[in-house]
Amino acid sequence: AQSVTQPDIHITVSEGASLELRCNYSYGATPYLFWYVQSPGQGLQLLLKYFSGDTLVQGIKGFEAEFKRSQSSFNLRKPSVHWSDAAEYFCAVGARAAGNKLTFGGGTRVLVKP
């Protein structure tokens, strides 16, 4: 069965500083990997996805993520955070079959200090 672990429940970062959110997954084959963001009062929004090919993927809002097969990781990064990046971030793994349902991690809440 597939699973996702996000080790950091909360992260506080200063505006303008860099951000890295960790994600480790367990899946029997090459997975589909995703990062979603949930802002207060809003639905989850897809930031970026990895299916195959280049292991460094670019997403919206200046985010990027790197797939590392050897570490079963898919960490999310942003070079310089903005106050509007305060939100909860979810890593997810998707099966390549079975309706492509997603299994989500527990999330990391990001607080941005002025």
Next chain:
Amino acid sequence: DTGVSQDPRHKITKRGQNVTFRCDPISEHNRLYWYRQTLGQGPEFLTYFQNEAQLEKSRLLSDRFSAERPKGSFSTLEIQRTEQGDSAMYLCASSLTTSPGELFFGEGSRLTVL
């Protein structure tokens, strides 16, 4: 296109009552998913439809839960004889078969069972 909409946004009910949530997906999306999210957790998969066919149900979905998508458009999720443990945010998402894992989420329906 207004995205995925869910109704009601909030529902407070007494234990033992039945509740029904409605989801209107993005019109051209043939897949529709229901997830449940409790405080501090990531979304958990409940069930999904491809067009009107319900193709998978999670073991989390007890016999008190039933979902339908009668004409392959909107969907309903009914919970019978609600229990306090059913209190959660119920999320609906839709996607295209051609875009695996790229889910568009609604803002959710928050259920509180007293």
